[in-house]
Amino acid sequence: MSSPELTTAAHPDRLTVTVGPVAHGGHCVARHDGRVIFVRHAIPGETVEIVLTEHDADAKFWRADVTKVVEPSAERVNHFWPEADALRAAARGAAPIGGAEYGHVSRKGQLALKTSVVREQLERLGGLSTSALDELFSVGVEDVDSAGTDAQQAGLGWRTxxxxxxxxxxxxxxxxxxxxxxxxxxxxxxxxxxxxxxxxxxxxxxxxxxxxxxxxxxxxxxxxxxxxxxxxxxxxxxxxxxxxxxxxxxxxxxxxxxxxxxxxxxxxxxxxxxxxxxxTDDHEFRVTGDGFWQIHRNAPKVLADAALGYLLSGGYLNDGADVADLYAGAGLFTAPLADAVGPDGSVLSVEGSPGTSRDARKNLHASAHVEILQGRVEKILGTQSRASQSVGGQRRRFDAVVLDPPRAGAGKDVVRALVATQPNAIAYVSCDPAAFARDVKYFANAGWQVEKLRAFDLYPHTHHVETVALLTPAAKQH
Structure with a gap:
């Protein structure tokens, strides 16, 4: 990597840098005198002029925006949204709005950047080997709009x-x-x-x-x-x-x-x-106010097909199975889980938001074999186990679980409580590769491994990416 130089002595907050690899969070990594700079609106390999937006002298790293491209990447395109374009914003002496930080990258280039981020997070934080990722993740991040209109292929018109x-x-x-x-x-x-x-x-x-x-x-x-x-x-x-x-x-x-x-x-x-x-194709859902629902117009089908597809193909959702949907929202996964296990099975739906949990009760009111509980996932899992044992039974064990935590991930306590229920398989849906990778490590420490993995570009023109994984106990790998 070439060493950046000050553009002018009169503007010490402006540098010219050659951009290094992509990093999680919508940035690329550059360096100046050994200091890391997280640069937005760049592409790896480019030479760009930047303005430092956060550069305290004692900070471990700085942040910057691109103001001019000196040597562009072949994947650079004109940004589709003037207000979010860093170059046009710089020309008028302003900052760009957030929310479309990859709009200057071709759709093919975006998929490649996101694939790199998912791999890097799973290697560095999740502990997966390069060879394991080569096998699990050979397809990379998948485009969910490839069969749509021209505008959809460009990743526009998707937010609901x-x-x-x-x-x-x-x-x-x-x-x-x-x-x-x-x-x-x-x-x-x-x-x-x-x-x-x-x-x-x-x-x-x-x-x-x-x-x-x-x-x-x-x-x-x-x-x-x-x-x-x-x-x-x-x-x-x-x-x-x-x-x-x-x-x-x-x-x-x-x-x-x-x-x-x-x-x-x-x-x-x-x-x-x-x-x-x-x-969805088979169900109708009421979502009150700001209650959670997947924001990409294709996300409900894409994610439900992937998560339940893993569990169905693995034979984990037989008639009469006992399953759980954790962080269940209004019931996107709960409803097809209830269909899959039939009236002789049972589904536990856990959601922290009181309003969204009320929606789930309305949406699943006709499914008597669905139990909907509102509260913290780790506490309810522990309560379920104690309740089963208090009536002379054994700790409750789930045949399969869908785990769809918020952006921060499930975390160590939830992983510990979930593993204690000894499920046969977990379909993990995540909207943040770093949080997902940390949880993968927690599962690995408990004797679980990633058996299958897919990732979807459900946030085109942003750095966000959705992953769906099948986790199983290591002894059950096949």
Whole structure:
């Protein structure tokens, strides 16, 4: 790697660097005088000019954005979104918004970068060998839009849920990366068309602090959640909410609108209803307010097919099986698990969010063999074991488990509690390769191994990637 030089002595925060490998989190690694710099909006191998955005003298590493490309990669393309383009932002003396940090990379290049990140995390944090990954992960990260339209092939129009901030002047905006600065936007090209059809950038959001939009891919109706500025009086907040609701009511297809408290997820319906209807090929789901649902329009099918496919093909979901869905949300995996094990089987659904757990009860009310519990996964797993033993039985053992934790991962305590139930197999769904890799190591320390692995690009133009793995006890590897 060549040594960077200061661009000019007058601008010590500006450097020219040759970019090294991709790192988890949407950065690439460069170095200056032995110090690591995490550079956003670069591609490995490029020579670029950068501006340091965080560069305390005693910091272990610095952060930077690309401002000019000196020697581009063959995978560099023009960014599709002006507000998120680092080069155009630099030209006007501004920062780009976050949320599309890979928009300057070809779709083929994005898949390659994400494949490198998944491999590196599983080797460094998960302890998997290069040869094991060569066998498990030869396909690399898979594109889920390859059979779609031209726009979909470019990774656009996929988000069914979007969050927005509001500028000081009341305009729709998004944050710059790692910044409180809110920049105005005029479109959201990653979102499904129903979101842009609302033309939110035309509205006056004075008095509103945050907005969440849920727009199911099935076209069943959009929900807009509005969070008033916390410091407003109740009268002023009410006026702001009514003004925005009236404006949204004039849209060609008016959305449902609700007041929203981001701190406790409470909602108060203003127009329409406070929930959306999500569907899969075989099931319908109610998701209230800001309740969790996979955001890529294809994600529910892709992930359910992969996770349950592992368990079905391995013979772990026979009629009468006892299974669990942990971090179950509104029931995306619970419903097909209930179908697979039949009425003679049993399904334990565990979800931490009270509102989402209530949704699961509504969605699965007709399945008497599904038990839905709300609370912390590790505590409920322990309670299940103690309850079984207290009535003279043995510790509860699951034939199969679907584990779909939040971005932070399951963690050591959950892994320990889950392994204690001695399941035959676990289908692990993860949205963060670092958290997944750490959990793989915890499982390995408990005598478990990754038997199968796939990864999907369910977040095009961002650094995020979804993995689905089949974990089994090492003695059962085949």
């Amino acid at each position: 849920r979007v969050g927005f901030a509001i500028t000081a002047s009341g305009k729709l905006g998004m944050h710059a990366h790692r910044s409180h600065t809110i920049l105005p936007i005029q479109e959201m090209p990653l979102a499904v068309p129903a979101v842009d059809d609302l033309r939110l950038w035309e509205l006056d959001f004075t008095g509103i602090e945050r907005i969440e939009v849920a727009a199911p891919a099935n076209g069943s109706g959009v929900l807009v959640l509005l969070a008033p500025v916390h410091s407003l009086s109740e009268k002023a907040a009410g006026q702001a909410l009514k003004r925005v609701a009236r404006a949204l009511a004039t849209r060609e297809v008016p959305p449902s609108v609700a007041r929203w408290n981001p701190e406790n997820s409470e909602i108060e319906v203003i127009n329409g209803r406070g929930w959306v209807k999500e569907t």
